[in-house]
Amino acid sequence: MKQYDVVVVGGGLIGLATAREVLKRQPDLRLALLEKEPEIARHQSGHNSGVIHTGIYYTPGSMKAKACVAGHREMLAFCDERGIQYDLCGKVIVALDESELPRLQNLYERGTANGVQGLEMIGQERLRELEPYAAGIKAIHSPNTGIIDYGQVTCAYADDIRENGGEIITNCKVTGLVEHGNTTTLVTTIGDIDAEFVITCGGLHSDRIANMSGGESDGVQIVPFRGDYYVLRPEKRHMCKSLIYPVPDPEFPFLGVHFTKTMRGEVWAGPNAVLAFAREGYGRWQVNPRDLGAALTFGGFWKMARQYWRTGMAEMYRDYSKGAYLTELRRYMPALRGDDLLPGPSGVRAQALSPDGKLVDDFLIKHGERVAHVRNAPSPGATSSMVIARMIVDTVEQKLAV
Ligand SMILES: Cc1cc2nc3c(=O)[nH]c(=O)nc-3n(C[C@H](O)[C@H](O)[C@H](O)COP(=O)(O)OP(=O)(O)OC[C@H]3O[C@@H](n4cnc5c(N)ncnc54)[C@H](O)[C@@H]3O)c2cc1C
Structure with missing residues (x-):
């Protein structure tokens, strides 16, 4: 049976960033990342809008707000270091009529409270200069919002894992977790694997994987x-120079259909x-x-x-x-x-x-004795991936020491 100090389940941006962070701090650990698909990033991490968010929308003090603001900064630094292209094309959030102005103002205050740099409230004339085809009577301009191909980021994370001695094992689906003493046995489609510590980042299956380890469940x-x-x-x-977003419904966790320029020069609507x-x-x-x-x-x-x-x-x-x-x-x-x-x-x-x-708004990570489960990592999870990873590893590092 294969044995590791740490096993990370899930080869999306969060799992890859977490495995990378573990090895960055403790390169001597024997680490494997298990992914059920033939390739990494086949799900959310490979099917997103490709936006580097700045952190405007999120409740001040929330994990999302902190992780996104820091994540934006760190993502740019990482890409500069690794030669990954991005474009700080900027974005406008437009109010279509008077009724949306109070929510636009709230959003501006929220972004400012979160420490987002460069936000500006602009009128119709400036909006027309930035986005001649956009409707709207007033807008927030966020000049530092960017676009990127997150596929390249996942490859760079994976390179770092391998360079630091970690293994990425694809076509390996985890079907059970059995905790006994200081070890957890991961039952997988390629056989059992033992680990001293398990971190699960299963995206669309995160609840099922978390439930495998039994114990207390919050029912999420x-x-x-x-x-x-x-x-x-x-x-x-x-018709779209950068990114055009609506004022979102505050009751709903999604941002509403928007126009997004992509790194390949396309414009996506949705x-x-x-x-x-x-x-x-x-x-x-x-x-x-x-x-x-x-x-x-x-x-x-x-x-x-x-x-x-x-x-x-x-x-x-x-x-x-x-x-x-x-x-x-x-x-x-x-x-x-x-x-x-x-x-x-x-x-x-x-x-x-x-x-x-209730739709869980914030990122959610649950810690057990020798296991940590990422239970909710929606947008801006891609932007924030390195910071979420750091938050996870900060909490579990003591238990990982060799
Ligand atoms: C439509 C859309 C648009 C988005 N736009 C943006 C954006 O513009 N900017 C931004 O910052 N964020 C955006 N996001 C959010 C971002 O993509 C996610 O937060 C991030 O990709 C989550 O990464 P993850 O690793 O948690 O999940 P995933 O990428 O889904 O990875 C989970 C992995 O776990 C694997 N797995 C699951 N079960 C098992 C198992 N039993 N055994 C082994 N492996 C398993 C899966 O195959 C998968 O590869 C968007 C998301 C979507 C869906």
């Missing part, structure tokens, strides 16, 4: 929310947020009976549905009707036409939901 469950993007026809890319019928269901018609059953038999799901049914139905309708999606997008870019939009990629967000129906 992952509900998958799919987001589909449209891509602007190449001749229409000039993502919306609809309940996915499969945790890894990137297509509208993909159904996994186990995943759907888990959502529908979870009391928290129905409590959430009662609260958000109106928003949920509208999102579903837009998902199936391109015309309705276009109507939403045209609120922010009135000159947009249906034939400007081509079908684009999709992503599925792992959103933790508590038994009382």
Whole structure:
């Protein structure tokens, strides 16, 4: 049986960053990272908007706020060091009418309280200079928001792990965790593996993996929310110079459909947020009976549905009707036409939901004696990945010492 000091489960940005951080501090540890897919970053880390967020949206003092503000800084420094390209193209968050101004002002104050640099409240004239095709009467301009290809970041994290002696084992699905004394046996599809310490970063399956280790459970469950993007026809890319975002609904953890320039020069419009019928269901018609059953038999799901049914139905309708999606997008870019939009990629967000129906807003990490589980790492998890990793390793470092 293979034996390691530390095993990290999950080869997304959080798992990779955590394994990297462990080895950066203690290169003598025997570490393996287990990933069920043939390659790393096949799920959220390979299906996101590619934005380096600055930390405007998050409740001051929350893990998200701290990790995003520091994560933005560290991501840029890491990319500079490793020659990974990014573009600080900036972003505008636009208020469409008077009714959105108080929320825009709150957002500005929040961002400022979080220590986000360079935020500016701008009027229509400046907005037209920055984004000639955007609607809006007032906006927040965030000049330091950037874009990146997170795929390159995952490869750089993986290189660091291997260079420091860590192993990345793909095609290895963890199906059980058995704790005995100072050791945990990971039951996997390639055989049992023993570890002194286990850190799980399972994204869309984080609740299932955490539940494998038994013990106290807070009942939090992952509900998958799919987001589909449209891509602007190449001749229409000039309509979006950087990133155009709405003022988000404060009751909802998602930012609302927006326009995002990508490192490949494309412009994506989306993502919306609809309940996915499969945790890894990137297509509208993909159904996994186990995943759907888990959502529908979870009391928290129905409590959430009662609260958000109106928003949920509208999102579903837009998902199936391109015309309705276009109507939403045209609120922010009135000159947009249906034939400007081509079908684009999709992503599925792992959103933790508590038994009382509340969408868990902040990052959530649970620690056991010889195990740590990342239970919720939604956006801006990519931006914040190195800081989340540091937070995890700060807590467990004493227990890892060789
Ligand atoms: C549509 C979308 C847009 C987003 N946009 C942004 C953005 O612009 N900026 C930003 O900062 N963040 C963004 N995010 C959030 C960001 O992508 C996530 O926070 C981050 O990728 C989470 O990384 P992770 O490692 O936790 O999860 P994942 O990347 O999902 O990785 C989890 C890994 O665990 C593996 N795994 C699961 N179960 C097992 C098992 N039993 N055994 C072995 N391996 C297992 C999976 O295969 C997977 O590779 C976005 C997310 C989505 C979905």
